[in-house]
Amino acid sequence: MDAARMPMIQLDNLTLGYDRHPAVHHLSGEIAAGALVAVVGPNGAGKSTLLKGIAGELRPIGGRIVMPALPAHGLAYMPQRGEIDHSFPVSVFDVVAMGLWHEVGAFGGLSRRQRERVRDALDAVGLTGFEARPIGSLSGGQLQRARFARLILQDAPLILLDEPFAAIDSRTVEDLVALILGWHAEGRTILTVVHDLEQVRRYFPTALLLSREPVAFGPTAQVLTPELLARARRLSEAFDDNAAECHIEAVPTLPPSTGDGAAAPGHVHVHDHDHAHGHDHRH
Numbered sequence: 001m002d003a004a005r006m007p008m009i010q011l012d013n014l015t016l017g018y019d020r021h022p023a024v025h026h027l028s029g030e031i032a033a034g035a036l037v038a039v040v041g042p043n044g045a046g047k048s049t050l051l052k053g054i055a056g057e058l059r060p061i062g063g064r065i066v067m068p069a070l071p072a073h074g075l076a077y078m079p080q081r082g083e084i085d086h087s088f089p090v091s092v093f094d095v096v097a098m099g100l101w102h103e104v105g106a107f108g109g110l111s112r113r114q115r116e117r118v119r120d121a122l123d124a125v126g127l128t129g130f131e132a133r134p135i136g137s138l139s140g141g142q143l144q145r146a147r148f149a150r151l152i153l154q155d156a157p158l159i160l161l162d163e164p165f166a167a168i169d170s171r172t173v174e175d176l177v178a179l180i181l182g183w184h185a186e187g188r189t190i191l192t193v194v195h196d197l198e199q200v201r202r203y204f205p206t207a208l209l210l211s212r213e214p215v216a217f218g219p220t221a222q223v224l225t226p227e228l229l230a231r232a233r234r235l236s237e238a239f240d241d242n243a244a245e246c247h248i249e250a251v252p253t254l255p256p257s258t259g260d261g262a263a264a265p266g267h268v269h270v271h272d273h274d275h276a277h278g279h280d281h282r283h
């Protein structure tokens with residue numbers, strides 16, 4: 001099999017949720033190695049939940065996530081900013097150096113070479129000179145740059161980013177996008193939750209539109225259509241009204257994704273729920 005076309009992530013009728021309540025369900029399909037995917041959808045659509053599931057922070061309620069090509073320590077996950085306590089009295093250098101933890105171990109010291117790599121990563125995100133600053137003293141944009149520097153050091157083939165551009169100035173967004181596009185060019189697989197659809201259209205070749213279930217997956221221009229976005233909104237409203245039940249209507253399957261190596265034919269299907277088969281969707 002062509003390594004570049006190997007799936008990085010396989011989802012098999014995946015349901016993820018909290019306290020046995022599904023937040024997102026019926027996800028099946030594959031994300032190819034090397035894909036750059038924007039995960040989009042209304043508030044509460046399950047975007048963060050999907051990333052947490054793939055990152056292993058949430059155990060599936062049903063179905064499976066399989067990542068056959070992922071090496072040990074091969075996944076880097078950056079949660080939303082609010083989920084991290086930045087009040088620690090710890091320096092920017094030390095926070096960024098945490099990206100080397102799997103090389104260094106919890107109590108290991110850094111070699112000269114590793115310290116150099118930390119400085120290189122800080123330089124790559126434009127934070128040279130900030131090494132000794134307490135992490136809590138950084139602006140929102142600077143903090144996001146520091147988190148990206150840590151990702152550079154993690155050097156992971158699979159990178160999951162949850163809303164990396166939220167509340168960030170446009171100059172910083174451009175710099176962070178350039179880093180992401182560089183990782184994409186290196187063949188890494190990247191899933192990024194993005195709210196700004198203009199940013200998705202401009203930078204992301206492939207999009208996964210979620211609304212408690214997959215609505216569409218494929219080339220961005222074919223996913224971010226008014227019809228599919230409206231369907232996503234309707235589904236999310238309907239789900240909120242009746243959160244414990246499966247209420248899915250039939251939705252069209254997108255044509256196979258092309259280019260970018262993102263989606264082989266038919267992947268991340270939209271399920272045409274055939275209740276005649278007697279599925280029992282008690283979640």
Ligand SMILES: Nc1ncnc2c1ncn2[C@@H]1O[C@H](COP(=O)(O)OP(=O)(O)OP(=O)(O)O)[C@@H](O)[C@H]1O
Nearest residue numbers: 018019023024041042043044045046047048049050
């Ligand atoms: N820790 C939790 N415990 C219980 N329910 C949760 C938890 N986290 C998320 N949920 C619920 O799961 C659903 C999906 O949330 P999720 O954060 O994945 O959506 P999202 O698409 O990332 O939304 P947003 O765009 O608003 O960030 C929501 O109804 C949310 O309230």
